[in-house]
Every structure is written in C-alpha cells, then in structure tokens.
Amino acid sequence: MSATRTNASSHYRTSQLVTLGMMCGILLLMAFTPFGYLNIGPLAITFNMIPVAIAAIVMGPVGGLVTGAVFGLTSFLQCIGIGGMSAMGAALFAINPFLAFVQRFVPRLLDGLFLALIFPVLKKHLPNAAACTITGFLSAFLNTLMFMGALVLLFGNTEYMQNLIGGKNIILFICTFVGINAVVEMISAALITGAVGEALTKAHIVPARTGAKAKAIA
Secondary structure, eight states, X not given: OHHHHHHHHHHHHHHHHHHHHHHHHHHHHHHSSGGGEEEOSSSEEEOTHHHHHHHHHHHTHHHHHHHHHXXXXXXXXXXXXXXXXXXXXXXXXXXXXXXXXXHHHHHHHHHHHHHHHHHHHHHHHSOHHHHHHHHHHHHHHHHHHHHHHHHHHHHTTSHHHHHHHTTOOHHHHXXXXXXXXXXXXXXXXXXXXXXXXXXXXHTTSSOOOOSHHHHHHO
C-alpha cells in the first residue's frame, strides 16, 4: 500500500512538473511569435497570462511565480526589441530602464502568486471548472490592474505619460486606454483556463474537489 501511494505521488509530481515545463515553453513560444500578442490600439492584446493561470492552478505558488517571472521577463525584453518591439516599452525604457523593468516584470510575477493563492480558496466553494474559469478571468483582470497601476505610479509624472493622459481623470484614462483589449483578454482567459483546468482535473493533474460540499454540488 505504501509503495502504491509513493508511486502515485511520484507520478502526480512528475505530471505537475511536465505541465509547468509545457506552460513555460508555451510562454516562450507566444513571446517570440505573433501568437502571444495582437497589436490593436496603443496596447497589445496579450494571452500570456493564460499559461500563468494554468501553472498556478496546477502547482500553486511555485508554478505561478515561475511562469509569472517568465512572462514578466519576456515582456521586458520587448522593451529592447527582443521577441518583438513594444513602442510603449521602448519609450519607458528610454526614460528609466530600471523602472521599466519593475513595471513590466513585477506585476506579472505577482499575478502568478496571487492566482496560486486565490484558486484554492475558490476550489473550496465551487466546482473545479468554475474555480478554474474565475481564476482565468482574474489572471487577465489582475494583470491589467497591476500593469496599469505600475505604469501610472512609476511613470505618471513623466512627459510621456502626461501626453498620453491628456488631462483626463486617471480612472477614465485607464478605462479608455485598455478599452476593448482588457475585455477580450478577460473573456479569453476565463474560457480557455476553465476548459484546460477541467481537462487537467479529469487527467488527475489538478486534484478534484472532495468532501461533503463537493458531493452536495454534484
């Protein structure tokens, strides 16, 4: 019995590591090809938060932090033309390279961590599919919130940002600036993460809910 449990635990851990490696690989593929970004308006629509959400669901804080770091690093590299060029990133890098790194990297790192902490709470009260779907939605929502928050906080007083804001109320500026991009990201992340999370649950890579509440929902 003990050997069986050990083998099952080892297989589960291996499956988690394989999933983490796949999510990191997908992030790199998306970062260095057009698959990860759709350039519409002043900000590109990005789907790179989806692998971060999946890794956070599967491996918890470690998965969220690792993939969040990969996402943040590839985003920063676009400031210097590696894996594509971000016009805004290049402008911010020209103003202050260190703050540009913080603005690009830290929100994505925290996004992965927060998702890993949020998912177990959701899973206690909701079916796995719903918990994964909401986690996916939050991956895009938090990414947008922290990315724009860091942008305004770190660069809000610069001439570049003042020209973009154009005297608008800061909340109005953020809403109009992210526009339809944020809506597309949130819907896409919710649907894809929910579907993938449910598939991983059936494959026993994400533990299914157990206990009285799970039976009551079923």
